[in-house]
Amino acid sequence: MRRRLTARQAIAAVTDDFAESGTPPGAEIPADGPLSWSGYADARARATARTGEEESVVHGLGTVGGRPCVLVSFEFGFLGGSLGQRTGDLLEAAYGTALTRRLPLVSIVATGGSRMQEGMIALTQLQRVARASARLRAAGLPQFAVVRDPTTGGGWATLGAGADVILALPGAQIGFAGSRVRPVDADPSAYTAEGQLAAGQIDAVVHADELPRTLGRWLGALGAAGVGESGVPAPVPDALAATGLPATGWDAVRQARDSARPRAGAYLDAYFDDLLPLSGDRCGGTDPGLLCGFGVRGGRPIAYVAQCGTATRPAGYRTAARVIRLADRLGVPVLTLIDTPGAANDAEAERAGAGAAIADAFAAIAEARVPVTTLVIGEGGSGGALALAAPENTYVTPDSYFSVIAPELAAAILKRTPDAVHATADQLRLRPQDLVELGVARGIAAPETTAADG
Structure with a gap:
C-alpha cells in the first residue's frame, strides 16, 4: 500500500520554505466537543499522539518555485482529516491571511469530510469556508487546490471543487460521497482523479514529482495577476501561413x-x-x-x-x-x-x-x-x-x-x-x-x- 504523506510532508514536498501560523483564538470548546460526545476527547488525544498535530489542518506562509503563497494542508491521520469547529478556525485564519497579504491560497487536501462527533456544528464550518473563499474571489486572488487521496465530502465540495485551478494526484479518490456511503453498485472509476478529469471536474492529474514545478508555474503566472497591465489587450498573433488574400x-x-x-x-x-x-x-x-x-x-x-x-x-x-x-x-x-x-x-x-x-x-x-x-x-x-x-x-x-x-x-x-x-x-x-x-x-x-x- 502506498504510504500517505503527513500534512507537513505534503507541504515540504512542494515548497521552498514554510513558516507555520499559530492557532487563532476561538470559542472555548468542551473537552468532548459541542455535542458532549463521549470519548471524543480521548479520540483527539490519540490522534495527537499519533500525528503530533492538535488539529486536522496545518497552515502558514510559504514559497513554491520562489512565489509566495498561503498554504493549507490536511492531516488525514488526525481523525481522517475531518473538519470540526477548530478546523474552521484554522481555515478561516488561512483565508484571512491570504486576503490581508494579497497572496494566492494553495490548499493541499486530504479529508473524509465533516466530523461526526461535532454534528451540525462541524457541518456549518463549510459555510465559513465558503464565505472566506468568496471574499478571496471578490478580491481577485486565485485559489489552487492539490487533491490527494482521499478527498471526499465537504472538503471536496469547498476547498477542492471550489478552487480556481484543481490539480490531483494520480489514483486519488475524489468525490462528494465517501467510499462507505456511496451506492454499492456505483462505478468506482467515477470517484478517481482520472474519472473526475474525464468528467470535467478537475483540471489535471499531476504526478507527485511534477507537482512542485507545475504548481510553481501556476503561481508564477497568476500569483500576481491583476497587477500592472490588466487593461492592455493581448497582442494580435501573427498569421502562421503565408497565404494570399482569396479572390472569391x-x-x-x-x-x-x-x-x-x-x-x-x-x-x-x-x-x-x-x-x-x-x-x-x-x-x-x-x-x-x-x-x-x-x-x-x-x-x-x-x-x-x-x-x-x-x-x-x-x-x-x-x-x-x-x-x-x-x-x-x-x-x-x-x-x-x-x-x-x-x-x-x-x-x-x-x-x-x-x-x-x-x-x-x-x-x-x-x-x-x-x-x-x-x-x-x-x-x-x-x-x-x-x-x-x-x-x-x-x-x-x-x-x-x-x-x-x-x-x-x-x-x-x-x-x-x-x-x-x-x-x-x-x-x-x-x-x-x-x-x-x-x-x-x-x-x-x-x-x-x-x-x-x-
Missing part, C-alpha cells in the same frame, strides 16, 4: 478548410512562452476541440480560448465561459482563437444544453471588464464562432472566413441548386477583406507582423 468567397472557404492550414495548437505554441491548460466545464463535460487555459508571454499572463476546427460542444462553451470569467476576476486579458464550422447541433448537444451554453459564452465575453482580443484563424461558422469573438476587437488571418452560415447551408435554405454555392459564398461577403470593409474585423493579421488595419 469560395476561395476563402476553401483556404479555411484546407487540412494543411495551421491550427490552434500551432498558434498557441508560437504565441506563448509557457502554456498552462485548464480542462472541463465543472458540469460533467469536456470538449477536446476547445483548448483553454492561461499562458505566459514575455512574463505576462494571458488567458486563452482556442477552437480547434471542430464543431464546439456545450461543454466547450461552458469551459470557455469559466476561463473568461476567471481571467476577468484576476484582471488578466483574454485571447480567443476562432476556428469552427459552427456549434455542435446533434441531439446529444441539444440535450446537453447547447443554447444555454452558447448564451453563457456570449455573456462572459459581454461582461468581461478585461480586454478580449480575437483572431479568426480558420472557419468562422455562425453564432458558434461569434459567441467567442470580441466585439470591435476581432482580427482575421488571410486563410480564414467568417459567415452568418456556411455557404452550402445558405444555398439550401434559399432553395438554390448545388451549383449556386460558389456564387452564394460571394454574396455572403465572408472573405477577410470583406470583413474588414464591413467593419466586422479590425484588420488582417500578416506573418511576422502585428495585425494590419485594412
Whole structure:
C-alpha cells in the first residue's frame, strides 16, 4: 500500500520554505466537543499522539518555485482529516491571511469530510469556508487546490471543487460521497482523479514529482495577476501561413478548410512562452476541440480560448465561459482563437444544453471588464464562432472566413441548386477583406507582423 504523506510532508514536498501560523483564538470548546460526545476527547488525544498535530489542518506562509503563497494542508491521520469547529478556525485564519497579504491560497487536501462527533456544528464550518473563499474571489486572488487521496465530502465540495485551478494526484479518490456511503453498485472509476478529469471536474492529474514545478508555474503566472497591465489587450498573433488574400468567397472557404492550414495548437505554441491548460466545464463535460487555459508571454499572463476546427460542444462553451470569467476576476486579458464550422447541433448537444451554453459564452465575453482580443484563424461558422469573438476587437488571418452560415447551408435554405454555392459564398461577403470593409474585423493579421488595419 502506498504510504500517505503527513500534512507537513505534503507541504515540504512542494515548497521552498514554510513558516507555520499559530492557532487563532476561538470559542472555548468542551473537552468532548459541542455535542458532549463521549470519548471524543480521548479520540483527539490519540490522534495527537499519533500525528503530533492538535488539529486536522496545518497552515502558514510559504514559497513554491520562489512565489509566495498561503498554504493549507490536511492531516488525514488526525481523525481522517475531518473538519470540526477548530478546523474552521484554522481555515478561516488561512483565508484571512491570504486576503490581508494579497497572496494566492494553495490548499493541499486530504479529508473524509465533516466530523461526526461535532454534528451540525462541524457541518456549518463549510459555510465559513465558503464565505472566506468568496471574499478571496471578490478580491481577485486565485485559489489552487492539490487533491490527494482521499478527498471526499465537504472538503471536496469547498476547498477542492471550489478552487480556481484543481490539480490531483494520480489514483486519488475524489468525490462528494465517501467510499462507505456511496451506492454499492456505483462505478468506482467515477470517484478517481482520472474519472473526475474525464468528467470535467478537475483540471489535471499531476504526478507527485511534477507537482512542485507545475504548481510553481501556476503561481508564477497568476500569483500576481491583476497587477500592472490588466487593461492592455493581448497582442494580435501573427498569421502562421503565408497565404494570399482569396479572390472569391469560395476561395476563402476553401483556404479555411484546407487540412494543411495551421491550427490552434500551432498558434498557441508560437504565441506563448509557457502554456498552462485548464480542462472541463465543472458540469460533467469536456470538449477536446476547445483548448483553454492561461499562458505566459514575455512574463505576462494571458488567458486563452482556442477552437480547434471542430464543431464546439456545450461543454466547450461552458469551459470557455469559466476561463473568461476567471481571467476577468484576476484582471488578466483574454485571447480567443476562432476556428469552427459552427456549434455542435446533434441531439446529444441539444440535450446537453447547447443554447444555454452558447448564451453563457456570449455573456462572459459581454461582461468581461478585461480586454478580449480575437483572431479568426480558420472557419468562422455562425453564432458558434461569434459567441467567442470580441466585439470591435476581432482580427482575421488571410486563410480564414467568417459567415452568418456556411455557404452550402445558405444555398439550401434559399432553395438554390448545388451549383449556386460558389456564387452564394460571394454574396455572403465572408472573405477577410470583406470583413474588414464591413467593419466586422479590425484588420488582417500578416506573418511576422502585428495585425494590419485594412
